Amino acid sequence: MGSTTKGLAVLGSTGSIGTQTLDIVRTFPDDFSVVGLAARRSHRLLEQQVREFRPSMAYCEGSDYEKAFLQELDCAGTEIDEIAASPDVDIVVAATSGDVAVPATFAGIEAGKDIALANKETVVIAGDLVTQAARESNVSLLPLDSEPNAIWQCLRGEDKAVSKLIITASGGAFRNTPLDSLADVTNEQALRHPTWQMGAKITVDSATMMNKAFEVIEAHWLFGVPWEDIDVVIHPQSMIHSMVEFVDGSVKAQISPPDMRLPIQYALFYPRRLHNAAIKSFNPVATGTLSFEPLDADRYPCFHLALEVAQRGGTWPAALCGADDAAVELFLAGKIGFMEIKEVIAEALRDHRSIEEPTLQDALTAAATTRTRAAGIVGV
Secondary structure, rough: OOOOEEEEEEEEOOOOOHHHHHHHHOOOOEEEEEEEOOOOOOHHHHHHHHHOOOEEEEEOOOOOOOOHHHOOOOEEOOOOHHHHHHOOOOOEOEEEEEOOOOHHHHHHHHOOOOOEOHHHHHHHHHHHHHHHHHHHHHOOEEEEOOHHHHHHHHHHHOOOOOOEEEEEOOOOOOOOHHHHHHOOOHHHOOOOOOOOOOOOHOOOOOOOHHHOOOOHHHHHHHHHHOHHHHEEOOOOOOOEEEEEEOOOOOOEEEEEEOHHHHHHHHHOOOOOOOOOOOOOOOHHHHOOOOOOEEEOOOHHHHHHHHHHHHHOOOOHHHHHOOOOOOOHHHHHOOOOOHHHHHHHHHOOOOOOOOOOOHHHHHHHHHHHHHHHHHHOOOOO
């Protein structure tokens, strides 16, 4: 790409993060060129995106008939890893859910591309491997998730005198639901997040607090902070996206209304900050009280299970990721209850045999194996 235009590959372009990434491109059309788009089966939306942004390549699943629009629009249908490694790409936006784009993310890193990372699973499955690969290829891992992005912003310009990371959590859809009613909540209720508009998988993970455990894992690997120095607090207003405490007792917080376009824009333009009229400003008077609560272990058993498993190392975090994937699918399909999600995950992990120094393939295999095992568990 030219010196002022960044070539983008958006993996997961039809999802929540992908579509909001393209919103940023619409706002700053002279700064970006969309080189490649990748989706799974949202053919109609992908076709609209290809028509608008005219990428040279795209990936999607489906029949030749379903993908015929690519040829009609002179867009080469190709594999997702080829898009990530294209010579015309400067930044790969990894915005898929699950582990489908993990190999493509590594392909992008090996090809020298910076990675704007919204896919938590990449770091959960292969935290040590992906951070090592980024160092060896001298590329940046740019966190897009609001919480790790907030930590990144707070650390900007600071030395390494960090004593604690404080990650905030909304508490999800059932923050105020009586504990004795949680077994009866529906998947439709779980998808009504109080402050964020997100995809189905991450919204359920927010309700169980699994996504917050994944963010602790992300923070551990992306910022090199020990497990014991990462705290999580419930912050219902979702205005403070995370905080960093330094050794002198000072705390920095990143504050903004809940809008994923802000962290996406920050990552894509880093180190520049630009005004975007579409992103609302924080008004402290209108916002009023900002409150914090401790995380209730009885309400969020998945959180503590996940961190205990992740700290075992080896392929345990990858296995956790696969088990959660399947358990959430079972819940969304109405095959298990909300409080059974944790039990399915624990059961699927019961027979896991960890590889202590895994390759990427070892980690992906571990995730796939426990996903299959969990998918076969119904009504535990």
